[in-house]
Amino acid sequence: MSTDKITFLTNWHATPYHIPLYLAQSKGYFNDEGLKVAILEPNDPSDVTEIIGSGKVDMGFKAMIHTLAAKARNFPVTSIGSLLDEPFTGVVYLKDSGITTDFRSLKGKKIGYVGEFGKIQIDELTKHYGMTVDDYTAVRCGMNVSKAIIRGEIDAGIGLENVQMVELEEWLASQGRPKSDVQMLRIDELAQLGCCCFCSILYIANDAFLAAHPDKVAAFMRAVKRATDDVLANPAAMLEEYIDLKPIMGSPVNRKIFERSYAYLSRDLKNVRRDWDKVTRYGKRLGVLDEAFVPNYTNAFLSWSLDSDSADPVGDQKRMAALQKEVAVEGGYKRLEIETVA
Numbered sequence: 001m002s003t004d005k006i007t008f009l010t011n012w013h014a015t016p017y018h019i020p021l022y023l024a025q026s027k028g029y030f031n032d033e034g035l036k037v038a039i040l041e042p043n044d045p046s047d048v049t050e051i052i053g054s055g056k057v058d059m060g061f062k063a064m065i066h067t068l069a070a071k072a073r074n075f076p077v078t079s080i081g082s083l084l085d086e087p088f089t090g091v092v093y094l095k096d097s098g099i100t101t102d103f104r105s106l107k108g109k110k111i112g113y114v115g116e117f118g119k120i121q122i123d124e125l126t127k128h129y130g131m132t133v134d135d136y137t138a139v140r141c142g143m144n145v146s147k148a149i150i151r152g153e154i155d156a157g158i159g160l161e162n163v164q165m166v167e168l169e170e171w172l173a174s175q176g177r178p179k180s181d182v183q184m185l186r187i188d189e190l191a192q193l194g195c196c197c198f199c200s201i202l203y204i205a206n207d208a209f210l211a212a213h214p215d216k217v218a219a220f221m222r223a224v225k226r227a228t229d230d231v232l233a234n235p236a237a238m239l240e241e242y243i244d245l246k247p248i249m250g251s252p253v254n255r256k257i258f259e260r261s262y263a264y265l266s267r268d269l270k271n272v273r274r275d276w277d278k279v280t281r282y283g284k285r286l287g288v289l290d291e292a293f294v295p296n297y298t299n300a301f302l303s304w305s306l307d308s309d310s311a312d313p314v315g316d317q318k319r320m321a322a323l324q325k326e327v328a329v330e331g332g333y334k335r336l337e338i339e340t341v342a
Helices: 016-026 045-053 064-072 116-128 145-150 164-174 207-212 214-233 235-245 252-262 273-286 313-330
Strands: 006-009 037-040 059-063 077-084 089-094 110-113 137-140 156-160 182-186 201-206
Touching: 006 045, 016 037, 016 077, 016 214, 016 235, 016 252, 045 059, 045 064, 045 077, 045 201, 059 064, 059 077, 064 077, 064 116, 064 201, 064 273, 077 207, 077 214, 089 145, 089 164, 110 116, 110 145, 116 137, 116 156, 116 273, 145 156, 145 164, 156 164, 164 182, 164 252, 201 207, 201 214, 207 214, 214 235, 235 252, 252 313
Parallel strands: 006 037, 006 059, 110 137, 110 156
Antiparallel strands: 059 201, 077 201, 089 156, 089 182
16 A cells, blocks of 8 residues: 655644644645645654654654754655754753753753753763763653643753743743743853754655655645745734644744744745754764764755855844844744845
8 A cells, every 4th residue: 555645744743833834734735736745743752753764754844953863873864944943942941940041050950851862962061061961860851841840840951942931931920920030041052053053943854755756845845935935924814824723823822932933934944054064063072973974954855046144143143032032022923134145
């Protein structure tokens, strides 16, 4: 038995930033391209690259560092585009935890992480700050970092500014506490990476599927690009369409997650070479990649004009941090105007 449907596995259950994928389906954009797409959601996000790499699923979403690590483990996957560009990622904590902006304040604390590479990142940072891996207790939480902090099971955990921080802010508000009581030690700053791109969320595919069906892959990317254009042009209306399809997206938390994810949505979907080069070097530093490793990405399936690279990526990160603070307070939909290289 076989199927002509493209199977696509998300990196977790449906979330607000998955909106281009689900709208491409519901608005008929896949159908317009002659495609049938089955969207699947995993029970364990750690399984995604293995399942796609094994060929049991054709395509999916995954973060950059995990996509690199999958290839290093001989799972044949390649990134064919970007969904979210450089979402801020770090160690999230509450002010009453005793943790401060000094990384060494994590000594003796329980730190939650999603998958094994989160632990590898924290282990490497402990060495950088004169600590050892025995100076903290690692707790694998999967995608439930926010719940674990709220329940007191961990003191801090690795999370995204546009997801876990929002969940904790809304919980604090429900308790009559200031939203500012949730803080983040950004991993890109702690590790002096110069970017947050290791957690950029990518469209990835099995290499055998790419080789056998290049026209289908290009058509798929045209459909999600069309949906992305709709979201960027009219976010409020597109969110309501998404809510109609997935009612859980209408919860106050998910609405705020969507607002905070809006600025990170990639406009042209391209893989940025500068980011891949940085994260490949970071992977080698972590010991996840060997020195001869070549990053696994392509823009060959993006058939439209791609934006030029940013002229000031470090400055853009600072401006994005300020913009996201505004959105956290005021709500709404805001994006950076990026000055590109001439």
